[in-house]
Amino acid sequence: MDDDWEKIARETAQAMEQVAQAATHLAQQEVTWRSEDRRITVRVTAGGTITGLELSPAMPQRYDSAELARRLADALKAAQLKARREFNDVFEQSIPPRVAETNRLIRESVRE
Numbered sequence: 001m002d003d004d005w006e007k008i009a010r011e012t013a014q015a016m017e018q019v020a021q022a023a024t025h026l027a028q029q030e031v032t033w034r035s036e037d038r039r040i041t042v043r044v045t046a047g048g049t050i051t052g053l054e055l056s057p058a059m060p061q062r063y064d065s066a067e068l069a070r071r072l073a074d075a076l077k078a079a080q081l082k083a084r085r086e087f088n089d090v091f092e093q094s095i096p097p098r099v100a101e102t103n104r105l106i107r108e109s110v111r112e
Contacts, residue, residue: 011098011102016099019091019096019099022094027087030043030044030052031083032079033082039055039059040056040059044080048083050076050079
């Protein structure tokens, strides 16, 4: 059984390295979010970095500073949530079967 655990540990470590590389790459990918009225466009990475913000020319004249700030804050939050969801979806699909199996074995051994 010790040989099995060593093999599983070795394969898992290799798989986790691949997953870490994939996560780094995914975190740098940009996601674009647009408000329903299409007046605000935000580009953001899954890591939370804002890479772009565009406002329609009428935005500053249409709203007072407090309302404009609220709308921008809401837009940034929505964009970051969208990026995080997309990251999680792709990341979960990239987890190798060996890692999932190792997680299952660890959970079972803890219960025993």
